[in-house]
Amino acid sequence: MTKIVAVTNCPAGIAHTYMVAEAIEEKAKSLGYEVHVETQGASGVENKLTPEQISEADYVILAIGKGLTDHDKERFNQKKVVELPVSEALKHIDTLFDDLEGNAHVLSASKVKLGSDQEKVTEGVMSYLMAGVSAALPFVIGGGLLIAIGSMMVQFGMPNTPLGKGTSPSIAWIITSIGNLGFQFMIPIMGAYIAYAISDKPAFAPAFLVTFLANDNELLGTKSGAGFLGAIVIGLSVGYFVKYFKKLKLGKNFQSVLGYMIIPFVTLLVFGLLTYFLLGPAMAWLMSVMLTFLQNIPTSMKVLGGFIVGAMLAFDMGGPINKTAWFFSFSLLSSHVFNWYGIVGVVTLLPPMAAAIATWIKPSIFSKQERAASWSAFLVGMTVATEPAIPYALAAPLPMITANTLAGGITGALTIFLNVERTAPGIGIFDPLIGLESPWYWFYLCVAVGLALNVLFIITFKSHWLKKQAAKEAKAA
């Protein structure tokens, strides 16, 4: 039987709250549904929904005339919710139930469920990051698979002709370019949804645009975008900024345009300029300092250097630190030094593959969505890109980044110690087969050791971290 819970409220809390409650009850009963309606009227909350009723409900109807408290939103997190003004509910009561599935959206408020344990709920910053993870995963999956297909086509001999004057692009290039959009937009989508989870719609647009700016090296004039760590910083700061901005009282005439005009405009201006004039130069400075540092590593300390480069490559997966290590290794190719680029060939495979393997070995420490994305992360990770590891890192930054960085560092040291060389970018784990990476046996040994360590670290660190989070929560409750 379909089960429905609903909440009604209205400006005065005298009439519509109850009319709509009754209408919903009558209609639902006539359809043979089980229904519970909570009324939030002038005399307070009546028929308060119990957690059991909410968790059993297939759909939640929110017929709202004066908004919902954060607490209310939290109660319905991850439920299929149909939200509409109380007067609309009254007007369309006869058709309201026709397509609940189509009209419902899954509410993601500031709580999140980890793993298969539905009781385990985390509040606060982590839940905002999880909102970014859910939004970004489809981008990285869809985009990553397209890029993988495109690269395969090129490696199997199809032309890789870009769009140019007088030439039409090849299909492999087109597919790869479309796939790249997924990677490009994954970062701003993360920033936007992190901010959205904190303070709703007004924060969405400015966070999206500012994260896009921060991740676009051409606009910013830097050698790298800010990557997913930039998305976290911007998503959180825009989110909290807007949260307090919303409390501003502007008087009747301006209050109505605060949310969709004033907040997005001011936030975009302030954070856009901050990003351009502070974050951009700071990143450029950081990268040049790190690059100088890498270039001055004495040759006698090659293994230590390998550790540092490996750790940097795995640290922020496409962010400024990763890019610096990549530049350093890649630029040495022109002087026929191939062993540093060998580290890139090995270490960049590890984070996505290790995250995928960890979800298979210990599914309980990952969310359903993370588990579902594992195959695509594995395939894309072993062939073309590190990006599929980003959502996993975002979902639990501290343990995941620590695990990746440590495993990357150790593997980097091992790779340079065994003198694995890579001559050009290829298709990841198949590089030795097409002659780009050698000797093949040391390459595969390094990958195997790296993966084993990385998976072990992920499981150890993340389990420990989850336990600590749970303990913290139990203490707070």
Next chain:
Amino acid sequence: MSIFEINHINMNLEGSTQKEIMESLADLAFNINIINDKSELVKDYLEREEESTTGFGNGVAIPHALSNNIKSATILFGRSSSDIEWDSLDGKPVNTFISLLVPDDQADEHLKLLAKLSRKLVHKDFVKILKNGSETEVFDAINNIVNN
């Protein structure tokens, strides 16, 4: 004094606009001595309509107010001879009015009675009496809900 009595009914409200009807309802409320100030009630009615219409369709509207101008929780009932434009949910004009007046420090029991009445308003047979019933039928129908 009871929340609803026979003299809370005016089967012939004067007026041809929303505001005039509200003024007539305010007259009625003033005459039975449950408000301090007529124009204040009209203002409160109008403010509520601005939030969203109280015309819920079928030619019935429920203008209501919550204010310290109101002395005790009261239900008023009225009909107008002409059809009044009310910006209703179904777009149709209105000729039947049921008004709920609540002081802002109202005790729970009265609010519960009004909630009970509001719930009834989505039942077609009840609305039919409000629209077409005689004065006594309307009185009995409402009285049955709130005074029992």
